[in-house]
Amino acid sequence: MARPEKPITWDGPIADLARELRRLRELAGPPIPTYAQLAERGTFSRSVLADAAAGYRCPSWEVVIHFVTACGGLPGQEPWPTLWRHAHAAGQAGDATPRRPARAAPAKSRTSARQATVTAAQQGPAPPDPWQAETPQEYRYQLSLLRVWAGVSIPEICRHSGYDDHRRSGVAYATVHDTLNAKFARMPPLRAVRAIVAACEADLDQWVGAWRAISLKQFQQDNPPPASLALENG
Structure with missing residues (x-):
């Protein structure tokens, strides 16, 4: 018998996507398909699919397509595009939940903070x-x-x-x-x-x-x- 997954106890777009992926897998039963069985229905491995439902990082859109399709869903229909888009934006912004608490970063001096601001301004806006x-x-x-x-x-x-x-x-x-x-x-x-x-x-x-x-x-x-x-x- 497979071990139960660790509960997702934090909030955020990446966690929301992972919860919905887990819920979809449960709805694909009974019996609930294992990640190994889902992997056999596409190109991504069991570990990649399990990581997508863990809630720590945003999976690629291709992984979401594999996961949802393998569970009998339609990835092009809502809520999947919106869920993934929000999770992707959160991941790009660094808004992902780490596996362990991060150490507090040392305070920056005024000089280093000013240099960082100048560097960011020189780099210009991010691409669309x-x-x-x-x-x-x-x-x-x-x-x-x-x-x-x-x-x-x-x-x-x-x-x-x-x-x-x-x-x-x-x-x-x-x-x-x-x-x-x-x-x-x-x-x-x-x-x-x-x-x-x-x-x-x-x-x-x-x-x-x-x-x-x-x-x-x-x-x-x-x-x-x-x-x-x-x-x-x-």
Whole structure:
């Protein structure tokens, strides 16, 4: 018999996501599937799935998709995208619960505090966060902000992707321009997104993960599941 999991006694977005993952696993029974059994239904290991439900750190969106799907859920439907987005933001901000109490940091002198402030100001604002977007229009707008943040022109993005008058294997100007247009209500092509993010030297995994989350959510909104499947997951 498997040992019971340690209770999650703290609060926060990461803990909320872990609690919901645990609850979903319980609803997948009886019998409740083990993490080893869930691992057999996807690409991630038992330890990775167990860690996702532990509540100490935010799992990747791909791990959440595996976990929820293996339990018979629909990861593209609420509450999963919102739960993960909030947990991810908390993790990026360092708002995760450590396994043991952290020691108090020594007080900084006025000089060191002033130097830290100057350094932060010199570094400038952080790059736009794709997980702030919930719709295709918002995602395209975040891409436009990323281009402005990086100081990269559309022709530079095209050349970086390998497109010019002699080599047309990259992404064309019109494609990049349309991808950055927030008026379009559909998700942009992933190939163009990759080209823009790579040229801006941003975190490609984050932008692709957000693209997949919004695309999956939009597809499920436009294509409701069959009645039989909806009943099974209701």
